[in-house]
Amino acid sequence: MTTAPWPYLDTHQSRTHEPTPYEHKLAATLEEVFTKDGHELADVIRGLNSRQVHAPDGAPWTEESFRAEMHRLGA
Amino acid sequence: MTLSTTATAEHIYATGLRNQWHPVVPSDFVAPGAMRKVTALGEQWLLFRRSDGALSMLADRCPHRGAPLSLGKHLGDRVACWYHGVEVETDGTVSSVPGLPGCNLEGKKLVTSLPVREAAGAILAYFGDEAHPEPAELTLPDPLTDPEVEPILCYAEWNVPWRYAMENLLDPMHGAFLHHESHTMYDGDTTAKFRIRETHRGYFFEKTDQRGVNFDWVELCRTGIDWVDLTIPYPPSAGPGGAFGIVGAACPVDAERTGVFFWRYRRVQGWQRDTWRFLYKTLIEKRHWEVLEQDRVMLEAMPADADQGENLYQHDLGVVRLRRLYRAQAESQSAAADG
Numbered sequence: 001m002t003t004a005p006w007p008y009l010d011t012h013q014s015r016t017h018e019p020t021p022y023e024h025k026l027a028a029t030l031e032e033v034f035t036k037d038g039h040e041l042a043d044v045i046r047g048l049n050s051r052q053v054h055a056p057d058g059a060p061w062t063e064e065s066f067r068a069e070m071h072r073l074g075a
Numbered sequence: 076m077t078l079s080t081t082a083t084a085e086h087i088y089a090t091g092l093r094n095q096w097h098p099v100v101p102s103d104f105v106a107p108g109a110m111r112k113v114t115a116l117g118e119q120w121l122l123f124r125r126s127d128g129a130l131s132m133l134a135d136r137c138p139h140r141g142a143p144l145s146l147g148k149h150l151g152d153r154v155a156c157w158y159h160g161v162e163v164e165t166d167g168t169v170s171s172v173p174g175l176p177g178c179n180l181e182g183k184k185l186v187t188s189l190p191v192r193e194a195a196g197a198i199l200a201y202f203g204d205e206a207h208p209e210p211a212e213l214t215l216p217d218p219l220t221d222p223e224v225e226p227i228l229c230y231a232e233w234n235v236p237w238r239y240a241m242e243n244l245l246d247p248m249h250g251a252f253l254h255h256e257s258h259t260m261y262d263g264d265t266t267a268k269f270r271i272r273e274t275h276r277g278y279f280f281e282k283t284d285q286r287g288v289n290f291d292w293v294e295l296c297r298t299g300i301d302w303v304d305l306t307i308p309y310p311p312s313a314g315p316g317g318a319f320g321i322v323g324a325a326c327p328v329d330a331e332r333t334g335v336f337f338w339r340y341r342r343v344q345g346w347q348r349d350t351w352r353f354l355y356k357t358l359i360e361k362r363h364w365e366v367l368e369q370d371r372v373m374l375e376a377m378p379a380d381a382d383q384g385e386n387l388y389q390h391d392l393g394v395v396r397l398r399r400l401y402r403a404q405a406e407s408q409s410a411a412a413d414g
């Protein structure tokens with residue numbers, strides 16, 4: 001058994017992978033939308049679509065597609 | 076036996092209070108079928124997980140001649156010491172002495188095995204002394220068991236005495252200064268009046284003139300495990316769900332080292348929960364980490380005798396109270412041996 005190194009100092013403990021460029025862009029845009037447009041789901045959908053930040057298939061977001069994508073990415 | 080009842084109050088104060096639960100390491104530090112050596116309360120331990128996930132925690136000391144069991148072999152449901160092959164079960168019983176079958180060590184429970192639980196991604200263990208082997212009643216921190224609340228664990232190892240890590244949490248005023256350049260604690264008055272408010276499980280140390288702006292209150296909770304609860308507002312960029320809370324706890328590793336546990340939690344469900352978790356993983360966790368690093372840098376730079384020559388003022392009441400409590404408990408735990 002190898003002895004664990006001390007100290008354990010890991011910036012990222014909740015990730016399973018390095019975020020993709022798509023994930024980075026989506027997260028940064030979400031922060032902007034939350035700051036400028038509001039916190040309701042409708043605000044978020046409108047805010048993302050008006051900024052042309054679309055779902056991975058290129059389609060505009062709907063409440064359903066956004067919920068599903070967040071569920072996948074936030075699991 | 077480990078954690079003897081003859082330890083001095085000084086030793087207990089330095090290496091961690093006994094007869095209660097402490098967090099040890101994150102659960103995923105010990106994969107199924109694996110084992111891991113850890114230090115806690117100044118002693119060496121072996122965390123051992125069977126392939127079915129069942130976890131046990133043994134003193135890392137072979138009952139034969141004291142070799143570390145952590146150098147031994149994981150046999151699925153036992154560990155075999157590397158030195159002469161003695162096999163120890165997860166409850167500390169010697170199951171076989173291969174060099175001398177039938178030897179009278181067989182069947183005897185010769186290794187300390189601590190009661191363990193797992194909660195919200197962490198391993199917790201009960202560290203009783205010889206006089207108190209039965210686990211104290213444990214009530215888990217409520218934000219970690221509330222199904223409406225989403226906690227995410229951050230664990231780090233700091234070269235500081237465990238008390239400094241706890242005192243730092245009972246010192247909300249440092250938020251407005253040490254963390255002034257942070258994404259969450261830039262706001263709030265830099266002067267404040269505090270009071271202590273008793274609860275059935277500990278006490279609040281809180282500002283009398285400000286709430287919901289910065290790190291304005293903290294509650295010490297002693298529920299079989301010591302933890303603190305506090306709340307810090309998020310900026311609007313974090314989306315719906317309001318402030319985030321922190322459940323903080325510490326594992327006293329030895330007199331100089333501490334494992335710190337911070338569960339950031341938020342009352343969010345559904346898409347709000349998922350979105351927060353996504354933002355947390357992608358962007359927020361790193362910012363939280365930078366705040367924590369400010370604490371680490373400051374605490375690790377504190378002189379070893381920092382608590383000897385202080386000049387305290389009103390903001391330090393929460394710390395003074397904590398110290399008194401811990402010191403008294405260390406004394407009674409050592410005095411128990413004389414009685």
Ligand code: FES
Pocket residue numbers: 137138139140141142156157158159160161
């Ligand atoms: S010291 Fe472990 S078997 Fe001898």
Ligand SMILES: [Fe+2]
Pocket residue numbers: 243249250253254366370
């Ligand atoms: Fe801090």
